[in-house]
Amino acid sequence: MSGQRTPHWWFDGSTPPLWARLLTPIYAAVTALRRFCYRRGLRAQVHPGVPVIVVGNLVGGGTGKTPLTVALVEHLQRAGFTPGVASRGYGRADAKTARWVEPQSGPAMVGDEPMLIAARTGARVRVDADRVAAAQALAAAGCDVVVCDDGLQHYRLARDVEIEVQDVRRRYGNGRLLPAGPLREPLERAADCTFRVLNLGQPAGTEVVDPSVVTAAAGQEWPMWLDVGNAWPLAGGRGVPLAAFAGQRVHAVAGIGEPERFFVTLRAAGIAVVPHVFADHHGYRLDDFDFGSALPVLMTEKDAVKCRAFAQPGWHAVPISARLPEAFWNALLERFRPAA
Template structure:
């Protein structure tokens, strides 16, 4: 299987001018996005809801921004507050995307999707994948959930929501600020102003702060978990060593940079987001340790060896964020 990574066009983030065809297509796309939003706002396309609060976590740019760690943290915090949260997801990249499915820790990621399986493994919450997120939300409520957390559903307007959380990549932000395909945006940047909460993912060791009206999120990355099982070890165990680093996420370089910040000499191996791994993908010709993200690890478990490790990322947000979110939730 090819290891070639599908890179976004350079002009999305490097400041260069997009080609004319991309700009023309972006104008057409902008019209389609605005028309669809207008049809929902006017009630010409029907929304549906459930009789429990719905929290949507999403982003505006194509590719990852740190939604999954936030969803995991959100589920854990809601449970600590006495709630019974469930997670609705499309399960991007599933082999049988048309089929609705309950996902648990043992679900094959090819059927359930890598991110839903990861969420189920980390939280133990009920997770439902369905192209129709409204149907997924209804299934979760019927199963006893009193809060629905919708993973990556900001543009899924058919599902009525009570709270929206936009997650912003603190390093890339909105790129050149243009819509697809001239830029990375799925909706205009102003759409973020409609969200009750805007969370900026500042990564693990990146310098920076959230702007006005934004909440900062840091990712704690401090341990490595053997894929074959056993106790985790501190990430500093690999300081001063060369390792193979594997990342099939929206921004692999962020993962590689995090490892380098811990003094690890990285041999990088970037794959396309949601890449379906096979054993040959992890054969690199040298017997170095292999560190990978958790999202990659759930797909590599069947052929993992003793030198394969996942590196969990735990979202940490200010206590004031959780107080504000739970307060809004209590008034719904």
């Protein structure tokens, strides 16, 4: 089963097709005009009255924003804050209706990523295509920090901190704007961000780069490792270490921005992967799992929130947690401490 994939020419060095190269100047002009209007005050920005942290990326596709959002909320909670999360809730039904994410909410109504974030953190999560309205609702509900998931280009929401997330393997691809390349905005936009986080896509301790801060031309880069937790049975029961599947063949299910990252994680644990790639935000049905053999099924947490209602024995969710240097958290929290 094949899912939606990013165009190969974004990252493999090949020449983009003519139609993409012809459309790129149009996209560039529209985005430049939009940025100009906000920077010159021709379009107003709105601040909700509490600090706003925006997590996003400059490239299309998955870069690890959701694990970082979860980690941000958890660290803010431990520091004594009451953070809330504003999200568009991509792929949900009736996307024009704003909703709170509740335990009884279904991913079809609020989106898979908001469901995952709410379940992992217990924080208030508001889904709304209008991020300003979502942030205002969170502030009114008692949240003293708003974390905006995937909102770097949502300029109407004024923000105090911007965090750009990059996939360390892909970076900015061919450096072109959409659709000839993966960039949502020009490269110089990265210099405006408060922090740049590099998703290494591997557990801490296996890094291939210096884990200290790397000084780059556009600012500081902070490494982010992805640690794997116990695999949890979707039908209920206790979690088991991922190592319990070492030496076995499993059906690996991924409907995320970068499915191969999940498969690599499983292979690194000694698991023989039979990969099944679905479109990002795919709405699963039971017959999607007619794989022809009764092997264990391992899937991402994001996929699992949409499969619990019809989960079968042997299906497991594999949670991923983001880990960043303590210096990053210190630098972030320093921005919320009152001036002496």
